Amino acid sequence: AIQLTQSPSSLSASVGDRVTITCRASQGISTALAWYQQKPGKPPKLLIYDASTLESGVPSSFSGSGSGTDFTLTISSLQPEDFATYYCQQFKSYPITFGQGTRLEI
Amino acid sequence: QVQLQESGPGLVKPSETLSLTCTVSGYSISNAVYWGWIRQPPGKGLEWLGSIYESGSTNYNPSVQSRISISMDTSKNQFSLKFSSVTAADTAVYYCARHEPSGGFDYWGQGSLVTVSS
Numbered sequence: 001a002i003q004l005t006q007s008p009s010s011l012s013a014s015v016g017d018r019v020t021i022t023c024r025a026s027q028g029i030s031t032a033l034a035w036y037q038q039k040p041g042k043p044p045k046l047l048i049y050d051a052s053t054l055e056s057g058v059p060s061s062f063s064g065s066g067s068g069t070d071f072t073l074t075i076s077s078l079q080p081e082d083f084a085t086y087y088c089q090q091f092k093s094y095p096i097t098f099g100q101g102t103r104l105e106i
Numbered sequence: 107q108v109q110l111q112e113s114g115p116g117l118v119k120p121s122e123t124l125s126l127t128c129t130v131s132g133y134s135i136s137n138a139v140y141w142g143w144i145r146q147p148p149g150k151g152l153e154w155l156g157s158i159y160e161s162g163s164t165n166y167n168p169s170v171q172s173r174i175s176i177s178m179d180t181s182k183n184q185f186s187l188k189f190s191s192v193t194a195a196d197t198a199v200y201y202c203a204r205h206e207p208s209g210g211f212d213y214w215g216q217g218s219l220v221t222v223s224s
Contacts, residue, residue, distance in 0.1 A: 001168070034210030043201050043214035044152065055212065087152055091208055095167040096142075096154040 006099035017078045021102045023071040023088035032092035035073045039084045108133040110202050112218035124189040128202030140205045141185045145198040192222045
């Protein structure tokens with residue numbers, strides 16, 4: 001199975017900050033990567049797929065990049081509603097796997 | 107608008123079978139997409155369990171493959187999860203979700219907390 005390792009595991013930031021979360025795959029997955037945001041008690045919300053394509057309705061402050069084994073999720077200017085846990089997920093091959101999550105805190 | 111809703115018992119005894127159903131509205135499950143199950147133990151991360159395609163073909167996570175079965179009922183626009191021989195380690199919120207053949211999970215149910223306890 002393809003393992004995804006996110007860093008950092010947790011991150012403290014302030015409103016207005018620019019933050020970057022990384023996701024490293026144990027083998028090349030081209031651009032078959034998605035990013036999710038999850039708030040407590042809610043299902044994950046798809047933010048980005050194909051490594052860099054923004055899901056409809058997601059603010060343009062979110063962006064994704066990368067290919068192969070190294071990927072990043074960037075939030076250009078943190079808003080209060082962005083404080084949540086973020087997960088990457090690969091769909092290059094089964095089994096589908098998720099990163100362990102990055103908790104973004106104020 | 108695509109909506110998914112999980113249903114099933116919230117409490118299952120150890121060694122028994124967990125059964126959940128996902129009812130889809132606003133979209134036919136016969137369309138060319140996958141329908142999956144993902145779980146999340148309390149305070150932990152996400153684990154994909156398996157998916158079923160509109161043709162009925164399935165893919166399962168090897169970590170649970172011997173205990174899991176996913177099926178679909180097109181007449182009711184539902185798909186279901188059966189998970190046998192459960193233990194306390196299977197206590198989790200179980201989500202159903204839709205995904206494209208090569209894409210992320212774009213629509214999710216609200217989740218169903220299943221507790222395994224005697």
